[in-house]
Amino acid sequence: MIRRIVGIAGAALVVALVIAVGLAIDYHNWQQTPLHEESEAKTVEIASGSSVRSLQRKLEDDFQMERPLYFRLYARLSGKAQRLQSGEYRLPAGMTPPQLLHRIARGDVVQYRFTIVEGWTFRQLLAAMQADPRILDTLDDPDDSEVMAVVGSPDQEHPEGWFLPETYNYTRGTTDVELLRRAHRAMQRELESVWEERVEGLPLESAYEALILASIIERETGAPEERGEIAGVFVRRLQDGMRLQTDPTVIYGMGDDYDGRIRTRDLRTDTPYNTYTRHGLPPTPIAMPGRAALRASVNPEPGTSMYFVSRGDGTHVFSDTLEEHNSAVRRYILGQGDDD
Template sequence: MTWRIGFLVLLFSAGLLGGGLWVDYQRFLSTAVGVPEPEPYLDIPRGTSLRALSAQMAREGILEQPYYFIVLAYLEGAQRRIKAGEYAVAPGMTPAALLGRITEGKVVQFAITLVEGRTFRQALATIDAHEHFGGDALSSLTDAELMAELGRPGEHPEGRFFPDTYLFPRKATGLDVLRRAMERMDRVLAEEWSQREPRLPIDTAYEALILASIIEKETAKPEERPAIGGVFARRLQQGMKLQTDPTVIYGMGERYDGDIRRADLREPTPYNTYVIQGLPPTPIALPGRAAIHAALHPAEGDALYFVARGDGSHVFSRTLEEHQRAVRRYILSEGG
C-alpha cells in the first residue's frame, strides 16, 4: 500500500508541473492551517501513519486539502518521520511549518522548577499551584500515600526529589513531576556516592543525602559548601553535636515563627542537633548536586564552628573562643 501511495504522489507531483494543480498547491503551501477549537493543539497517537494523520487534521479543521499535505511530506522526504505527541497549532502557521514541528518532535512542553533548599511540602505546593500541573491536590495526600503512589512505600519523602527545572508535555500530572524528580535524585546520588572521598564519617548514600540537605540550608554561596561540609565532617568524626539551626527549625515544623529561642534549642525533637548525637533521621530539604558533592568531598582544614556574617557568608573558627568572639561581633551586636 505504501509504494502505491508513493507512486501516486510521484504522478501527482509530475502533474503539478504541467497544470493548474501547481497553482493550487502553491496556494496550499502559503495558506495558514486552521487552528482547532476549543484548544489549539494537535494530538498525534503513537503509530499514526501519514495518511491517517492527514485525515485526522482534516476532521479537526486544520487542513482543507489533506492530500496536498501527503504530497508535501513525500516531497520533503518526511513521510516516515511522523512523531507522536501533542503539538501547538499557532495562528498563521503554514503546512510546511506544521510538518516541520511534527517531524522534529517539537511537542508542547511546560516547565516547572523545584527549588534547592525547599522542603518536600513546599515542592508539593509549587506543583499544586502550577497552571498545568495543578488540580491533582497532591498536598492533600499524606507522605505515606504519595510515596506508595510512586512505588516507594515506607520511604520518607524529604530530600528524595532532585531540585531542577523540568519540561513536561501538557497532559503530565503532578505525580509525573515527582516521579521524574525522584528518579533524577536516585541517579545523581548514586553518581556522587560512587566518587566519594575515602574515610568519611558517614556510611550510606542516604546519610550523605541527609548531610547534603543540611549543607544546602546553611548557605546559598556555592564556594562555602565544601567548607561547611568540612566543619560537619570534623564534628561527626570527633563525636561533637552538629548544632545546626536548620535542623531545629525543621523539627519545629509549623510552630516556627521566624525566631529560635533558647527553649527551642533544648527541645528534644528527633531533628534537634543541639540535643541529638549525629545526623537527624531524614533530610530536611531538597539538596542540589553541589550540596551532595560538598557532603562527599568536604574541604580539609581545622575549623569546627561557623557563624553567619549577615550578608549570606560565614566566619569559620577553629576554637570555641574564636567562635564566641565571632558570635558577639556578628550576632549579638545585631540585637544590641
C-alpha cells in the first residue's frame, strides 16, 4: 500500500514538474513573442489612470496579444503595474510585451517636432499649429491681447515677433498655448541676452525696438551673411533721420490686400507700417526674427553704405550714395544693364 502511495505521489510530482516546465517554457516564449511584425512602427495611446487590465485589453484588441494572464503576471512581478504613465508610445517591429511595459513605466512617450520658421508672421504660426492634428487647438480666433495674456505677458498688446523660431519637441495632446508659452519664454530669454550685448550708440531705446528691427532684417534677406550689413544700413539711416524705406514693412501694413506685388500707390499709401511715408521704426515687429537677426540688430556691421537693392537671387547690392543706388536699381530692377 505504501509503495502504491509513493508511486502515485511520484507520478503526480513528475506530472507537476512536466506542467511547470511546460508553463515556464510557454511563459518564456510569450516574453519573446513580438506584438507585431509589420515593417512600420505602430503606436498605442495610454489614457491617464489606465490599469494593467485595461492596457492588457487594449493590446488584445489592437495587436491580438495572446496569454493576457501572463501580461498581468509579468506587470505585477516586475513592479511595473503601479508605474504606468499615460501618453502615446511607439511600438517598432519586434517589440515584445515586456519591452513595451518597460517603455511605459519609463514614460518614454513619442516625441514630435514643431518648427517655427524664421520670418513667419504670427498668423502663419497659428495656421501651422492648427494644421497639426497632434496639437490641441484651444485658441478660438483669439485677439492679440488675449494671446499675450495666456502666454504670460498681459502688458504686451501685440504677439508679432514674440515667439522664437526654433524646433520644439512635444507630445500628442500638447496644446497650442503650451507651445506658444515655450516659444515666448525662449524669445524673452534670447532678446534679453542680445540686448545686454548691444554695442554702444545704437538708435534704439529698448529691447523691443531691437526686436522690431530684427524682424525687418529677417524679412529683408535670405542670405545669412548679409544680415549684419543690412542692419548697418538701417542703423545709419535711423541715426541720420532717413526713412527706412523697406518693402517688407509696407507689405505687412497692407495685410490681406497684398497680392504678391507692390505698386507705386502702395508705397504712397500711408499706414503705421509704411516706412516710405513715416520716419523711424514701425510700431511692432513684422515677423518672427531668428537668433542671427536678433544679434545683427544690436551688433550691426560698420560701414558707409546707406542703400541696398535686391539682385533677384536673395542677395543685395549695397551703395553709399543715391547715385550708385539708382544705377543698381536700373540694372537689377529695371533691367537696363550697367551705366556707361
